[in-house]
Amino acid sequence: MDIFLQQLINGLVLGSVYALVALGYTMVYGILELINFAHGEITMMGAMVALSVIGALALAAPGLPGVLVLGAGLVVAIPVCVALGLLIERVAYRPLRHAPRLAPLITAIGVSIILQNVAMLIWGKQYIPFPAILPQGRHTLYGASITDVQIAILLLATAIMLLLILMVQKTRLGRAMRATAQSRQVASLMGVDVNRVIAATFAIGSALAAVAGVMVSAYYGLAHYYMGFLLGLKAFSAAVLGGIGNLGGAMLGGLLLGLIESFGAGYIGDLTGGFLGSNYQDVFAFFVLIAVLVFRPSGLLGARVVERA
Amino acid sequence: MTGQRLAWVMAAAVLVAGCGDKPQQNGDSQVVLIGQASPLTGPQAHLGKDNENGARMALDEINAAGLTLGGKKVVLEMRSEDDAADPKTATTVAQKLVDEGVVGVIGHLNSGATIPASKIYFDNGIPQISPSATAVAYTASGFKTAFRVMTNDAQQGTVLGDYAVTKLGAKRIAIIDDRTAYGQGLADEVEKAAKAAGGDVVAREYTSDRSTDFMAILTSIKGKSPDLVFFGGMDPQAAPMIKQMKQLGMKAKFLGGDGAQTPNFIDLAGAAAEGAMASNPGLPLDAMPGGSAFKAKFEAKYGQIQNYSPYAYDAMHVLVAAMKRADSSDPAKYLAELPKTDYQGVTGHIRFDAKGDLAGGAVTLYQVKNGKWQTLETVQSGK
Numbered sequence: 001m002d003i004f005l006q007q008l009i010n011g012l013v014l015g016s017v018y019a020l021v022a023l024g025y026t027m028v029y030g031i032l033e034l035i036n037f038a039h040g041e042i043t044m045m046g047a048m049v050a051l052s053v054i055g056a057l058a059l060a061a062p063g064l065p066g067v068l069v070l071g072a073g074l075v076v077a078i079p080v081c082v083a084l085g086l087l088i089e090r091v092a093y094r095p096l097r098h099a100p101r102l103a104p105l106i107t108a109i110g111v112s113i114i115l116q117n118v119a120m121l122i123w124g125k126q127y128i129p130f131p132a133i134l135p136q137g138r139h140t141l142y143g144a145s146i147t148d149v150q151i152a153i154l155l156l157a158t159a160i161m162l163l164l165i166l167m168v169q170k171t172r173l174g175r176a177m178r179a180t181a182q183s184r185q186v187a188s189l190m191g192v193d194v195n196r197v198i199a200a201t202f203a204i205g206s207a208l209a210a211v212a213g214v215m216v217s218a219y220y221g222l223a224h225y226y227m228g229f230l231l232g233l234k235a236f237s238a239a240v241l242g243g244i245g246n247l248g249g250a251m252l253g254g255l256l257l258g259l260i261e262s263f264g265a266g267y268i269g270d271l272t273g274g275f276l277g278s279n280y281q282d283v284f285a286f287f288v289l290i291a292v293l294v295f296r297p298s299g300l301l302g303a304r305v306v307e308r309a
Numbered sequence: 310m311t312g313q314r315l316a317w318v319m320a321a322a323v324l325v326a327g328c329g330d331k332p333q334q335n336g337d338s339q340v341v342l343i344g345q346a347s348p349l350t351g352p353q354a355h356l357g358k359d360n361e362n363g364a365r366m367a368l369d370e371i372n373a374a375g376l377t378l379g380g381k382k383v384v385l386e387m388r389s390e391d392d393a394a395d396p397k398t399a400t401t402v403a404q405k406l407v408d409e410g411v412v413g414v415i416g417h418l419n420s421g422a423t424i425p426a427s428k429i430y431f432d433n434g435i436p437q438i439s440p441s442a443t444a445v446a447y448t449a450s451g452f453k454t455a456f457r458v459m460t461n462d463a464q465q466g467t468v469l470g471d472y473a474v475t476k477l478g479a480k481r482i483a484i485i486d487d488r489t490a491y492g493q494g495l496a497d498e499v500e501k502a503a504k505a506a507g508g509d510v511v512a513r514e515y516t517s518d519r520s521t522d523f524m525a526i527l528t529s530i531k532g533k534s535p536d537l538v539f540f541g542g543m544d545p546q547a548a549p550m551i552k553q554m555k556q557l558g559m560k561a562k563f564l565g566g567d568g569a570q571t572p573n574f575i576d577l578a579g580a581a582a583e584g585a586m587a588s589n590p591g592l593p594l595d596a597m598p599g600g601s602a603f604k605a606k607f608e609a610k611y612g613q614i615q616n617y618s619p620y621a622y623d624a625m626h627v628l629v630a631a632m633k634r635a636d637s638s639d640p641a642k643y644l645a646e647l648p649k650t651d652y653q654g655v656t657g658h659i660r661f662d663a664k665g666d667l668a669g670g671a672v673t674l675y676q677v678k679n680g681k682w683q684t685l686e687t688v689q690s691g692k
Contacts (some may be wrong), residue, residue, distance in 0.1 A: 003532040010524035014524070220549045220552075224352060265525035278525070
């Protein structure tokens with residue numbers, strides 16, 4: 001039971017990070033039908049920028065409480081990522097908006113490679129350690145342990161997702177986003193500034209990515225210029241699993257993927273008597289993804305409905 | 310029609326490109342190319358660069374001292390290639406080095422990259438000395454061009470598995486590897502030796518050399534309450550792994566191989582590194598015969614030693630020493646001299662056995678104490 005509970009916690013923490021990144025993929029897809037492969041790299045950039053700020057602050061003012069230093073890292077990383085997201089949209093995607101759909105997809109892959117290499121030039125090829133500034137508290141819950149960092153990730157991710165849903169459902173911008181997702185042309189005929197809405201989508205997605213990047217580096221204690229690739233791939237899979245283009249789907253998909261990975265890696269060896277080991281954890285996760293897509297091609301929540309912001 | 314024309318253009322381009330890189334011979338000094346291959350990008354770039362620097366330092370010294378082969382002055386030039394620690398890329402860069410006309414290769418760093426590349430060097434008769442590949446399979450294929458100046462996994466794993474049970478008193482052992490030729494090979498040897506010494510392997514789990522999340526497998530391992538967790542893999546995985554063990558409240562000891570025994574491991578793991586143990590083939594740097602002199606020279610030029618640069622340095626010297634004995638840089642001629650190597654290097658006394666492995670290599674165990682790797686003891690890998 002304690003093992004089960006521990007795997008549940010592991011999966012939820014991992015899943016909520018996937019969900020935050022998946023939201024960025026799904027929002028852009030919902031509006032532009034573009035898979036923004038550079039999104040994983042924006043997450044990485046967020047982690048790197050925050051780490052630089054945190055590292056500098058931890059050196060300059062060693063007495064500051066860790067949470068404040070982390071906050072400062074976030075406060076710098078979010079605008080940098082937002083600016084980066086806007087720049088990429090303006091330079092790499094907007095000129096290709098009326099091109100065949102493959103063109104922006106290839107551009108996205110190109111942007112992702114450029115960002116990786118820029119990060120490698122700035123921060124080097126080494127893994128960068130996350131300074132030990134955060135409280136290392138650990139709590140025991142029915143035999144399972146959960147750390148302060150894990151609790152913070154769960155709470156923060158949940159709060160951000162709730163805020164995002166509120167924003168999309170209740171605000172003017174949210175309504176404009178939903179309208180643009182249904183039909184760009186009609187929305188623009190109704191007086192929606194479509195370019196502004198698309199830019200806002202990129203900005204929000206990039207801000208979420210920055211937060212996710214900081215979470216990942218704080219959780220695992222390191223950052224690296226390549227970290228966005230695998231994270232992006234997993235988050236993209238999560239978005240597809242939940243139904244790409246659907247906000248709730250991205251959250252569900254992220255959480256599910258985290259749980260599947262966690263339980264898959266934890267139990268597959270014991271369940272098959274050692275025949276399949278934890279080396280099959282990714283196979284297992286992607287097998288579930290394929291199985292879902294065979295029966296529900298548009299993902300768990302991605303019904304072929306018009307509303308997809 | 311267009312396809313044919315394209316083929317001609319490409320053939321011409323290859324010819325032109327090929328000509329520029331051939332070793333030139335101008336007057337009385339001849340340029341001889343020596344290849345170096347290691348990951349210069351990616352998660353292990355810091356280790357790859359370290360190897361490159363070690364080999365380059367030896368090469369610069371040999372050039373500065375002056376080298377004469379067959380009555381001609383010879384200037385050595387290094388061609389360094391990035392294999393990205395990837396087996397496929399390794400074969401591509403191996404072919405590239407061969408095409409550029411290198412007469413010998415120092416590399417590769419990872420066993421996974423070294424093994425497929427060794428076939429290409431063998432097919433072209435180019436001698437290869439790996440400074441750091443430890444997988445048994447590298448020299449097991451019977452290629453007479455393949456050598457190493459590093460204790461291999463069988464030797465190291467046997468020492469580790471035995472040490473865990475007899476010296477550390479671990480009865481229940483969990484083993485994780487990163488599914489690379491290196492990690493898996495080492496873990497397999499540890500498993501064999503631990504069982505032979507009377508230990509019980511309670512879990513065998515797997516991850517990848519790109520993962521940073523081990524919570525799921527560690528949770529599963531925790532349920533089997535081991536005394537010791539062994540990880541076969543590199544520091545970018547070992548560091549978050551030991552952190553997550555602490556997060557889960559695991560009391561088991563942590564033991565790793567040479568991939569984890571790096572300064573980087575302590576930087577990345579921080580306070581969680583305390584008490585971790587790992588081995589490194591050979592002697593500790595300050596116990597090496599030429600260790601302190603090497604350290605002073607290397608750090609003045611390139612900064613902190615990561616791990617294998619003394620071995621890359623020795624490998625280059627061993628290669629050139631064979632050329633000197635044969636009085637030729639022709640691979641066909643000096644290859645016959647390599648097995649006769651009897652060289653007193655920075656890392657120790659280098660001789661090769663019949664397979665090209667380092668004869669009688671030592672393994673040293675270290676533990677992190679007060680944020681630094683401290684030597685526990687050196688164990689001679691024996692028969």
